[in-house]
Amino acid sequence: MKVSAFTFIKNGQILGYPFIQSIKSILPIVDEFVINVGQSEDNTLDEIKKINDQKIRIIHSHWNDNMTDRGFVYGQQKMIAQFNCTGDWAFYIEGDEIYHENDLDKIYMSMKESYSNPDVEALIFDFYHFYGNGNSYLDSPGWYRTEARIIRNSLRTYAPDGLFWVVLNSNKNGRYPKAKHTGAKCYHYGWVRSESEMNLKSEKVQKYWGGSPKKIDYSKMDQSIIKKFQGTHPKIIQDWLPNDVELFQIDPSYKLTKKQKKHRVLIFFEKLFGLELSKKHFKLVK
DSSP states (O other), X not given: OOEEEEEEESSTTTTTOOHHHXXXXXXXXXXXXXXXXXXXXXXXXXXXXXXXXXXXXXXXXXXXXXXXXXXXXXXXXXXXXXXXXXXXXXXXXXTTEEEOGGGHHHHHHHHHHHTTOTTOOEEEEEEEEEESEEEEEEOSXXXXXXXXXXXXXXXXXXXXXXXXXXXXXXXXXXXXXXXXXXXXEEEEEEETXXXXXXXXXXXXXXXXXXXXXXXXXXXXXXXXXXXXXXSOOOGGGGGGSOOXXXXXXXXXXXXXXXXXXXXXXXXXXXXXXTOOOSOOSSEEOO
């Protein structure tokens, strides 16, 4: 069994991505790591080269600035990296995602156990979406709780917007992959970066969704979905995290948006009927 990891990154340094920690977090369990580095305005490429690991294979790309339809350029860049993977499994990791050292054996064994089972096309993870600091995470059906990050590399797949995969049974019809749970978690730190870095990101990338930059203000959030993190962070990210020790607090005068009110209704039904109503981009198999 050969395992490929892959990612894409552009301006990772100035946009505050913990991309070096991200790459290093799964290096021990992969055989190769394909990194698609977009033309950047900072030292992203040099920082990746400093890792100096023989498993890493760097490719270079230029983003299509004319592609402004629903973030499809992210899907393009993701697939450029995946198309260069040579492993049986392709493990996708985004530049703000980290995996815990205590979960690595579990993840590897999940790939090994499913390797000979063609009914398992992808492997999924539960997510911690940290928000504002390392002590707070978001728990809402509006924030995907579970997602596929490992795909069988012999499938005909593509990524519409970078987040998930579609399997092509034919040239006309696609479906979500059949997936098994790894039993591990993905630690997502994108919303722990400073507001200035997040606003710079908005200025740089919002055009790929066909819109103007949106102002990021961490205080504009539904306080009821911010939960206290009780676990431990991966060792590799601990020095990167802010020193806050309290639950992140939002602006008490903030008025919920229609979408946030809708999510509160979904949470009500989740609690009432024991459901889990976040969006699924996979079909769970036993």
